[in-house]
Amino acid sequence: MSAEPVAGTMKLFFREAIARALREEMQADARVILLGQDVGAFGGSYKEFARLQAQFGPARVRDTPVAEAAMVGLGVGAAAAGLRPLVSITYMDFLMLGLDPLVNYAAKARFKTGGQITVPLVVKTTAGARGQGVAHSQCLEAWMMGVPGLAVVAPSTPADAYGLLKAALRHDGPVLYVDHKRLFPTAGEVPLAETVLPLGRAATRRQGRDVTVVSHSFMTRVALEAAERLATEAISCEVIDLRSLAPLDLDTVASSAARTGALLTLEEGQLTCGIGAEIAFQVREQAGPIRTARVGAAPAPVSSNPVLERAALPDAERVAAAVRRLLDAPPAERP
């Protein structure tokens, strides 16, 4: 990342990009409110809501009890009645407690009422492992991708965090917005001009010829690191950052994979019924047989023990090794 300032942008940490998106949307639309644990004077677990309560007051920026099911339900009900709430669920592991209102009500409300009720709700949560153990580390995005009516986004850069959060707050249905613990210490250039990034568009982070590596969130950085290493071995990786998991930008992935002839999926979550399995199958349906491989977490809980945590999760070396194996494999056969 360049230390030089980039024209028309400013360098922001993730927390700053998130706070900026919320501040702009709350200024523009009185219906936007924020609910969550420690979102008020404390400013959020990652300071991503810093000073919002001071600016917009305790009615619109509300600390809640530790009650995820009711927190999501409150947001869903308020959204169904015309507000545009963001509910902050500190870690994705705790989202399980709030899935009933999100999956059974919010994702179905527009359908089941024949369009009478919409639920413009954002549930923002943080996934990923960073030393916090088996119930504070999980990446459960794949569970949520298959819920009709629910959008799922997971940015890997502060610019995307800013643009996707703004789009999510303007979306007329429920959106699950997923941050990653290891991204909060990172910074990146964010446009000075107000920018809304539409849901459902992947980004090609690095162009390449030999293999398409598709990932999202923090694992995009791991993919780029692996691509750097492989470049020294004359292996050219194209790296695609999904950004949005539902809707999924299949065209970008499938056209890249068809061009490179090889597809490696990378995720921090589980491989079984995972994002990679879904993408590989959809790419095959669209583009025909392509050599594929997938990298994800080991089929085990993720410990807070640093040795065991590292052992369970993908890293650049494992990704590079998987790419080498994939390219050594014979071409995929037509069925």
Place this chain on the structure above:
Amino acid sequence: MARPLRGPGLDSAAGQPTQLLRRMMVIRAFEAALAARPDHGFQLFSAGQEAVAVGLCAALETGDQLLTSGRSIAPALARGLDPGRVMAEILGRVAGPARGKGGRGHLAWPSEGFFGAHAVVGGNLSIAAGVALAFQIEGRRDVVACLFGDGACGAGALHETLNIAALWKLPLLLVCDNNQLSVSTPRSQALAPARLSDLAAPFGIPGATVDGMDVAAVRDAAARFVARARVGDGPALLECVSERFSSHSTATRETRPKDQMAAILARCPIARLAGELQRAGELGSADIAALEGDVAREVALAVAFANASPLPDPAEALTDVG
């Protein structure tokens, strides 16, 4: 507000005993007509529990919103929704307010003050609190009522909602229609508190238990709590002890013995109010007969309206998603 949430407005006579009687009779006849149809699918009926829905709705005003459990036909009709449109929705016809896409357990017509049913036990409690939060933030004087069964009282949803509603003084009335059974499990085997309205006390909000077979008692208790909520004094919990006249659903077998059922059926809220009105000299037997004929005609019209509406095009399975 993106969307107005006005309701139909009950006429000023709606809380009067003959109107309460009429509404209960419409619900009973509507459900009987539905039960008689081979194409009703799977239904949860409210026979025996009409007084809870009708008494509660008599206490609500036009701009208020009602959310309910999946046992929602009685509350929907009590709220004043057009019976023909409701029948169409339940039978999956496009003339239903949700074009037949919600159906049983998910009736909704928010522009008429019926925010809707939700067929997950306890699932509407925190949603109702969210609607109340929106009303409070927008400075509206409207109140939200949420009707749920005793089966929901053991779930965390009620306790989480009571806590937040009390803490934030939400304009919310939680009404437990305690029919004393969760499918087949007696309330005594499922819930520790002797009186469910006692659950309000730890949260510092008012609670009351009334006879859910007495429509006027339900109306009066609900009206007191609605009035408090409307002026910003916060939520309340009302328990209405009722009797379910049939099994949990049309697909569930009855487990109660015949002699117990006879005693339960003898407590009919409709017969009770009709008898009271006759004894008070307000209605004669000819009036009752006229009312019955009137109700039968209204239900027949509702059935005819629904029958005239088509089922949806299969393409509607993919519309309004997201």
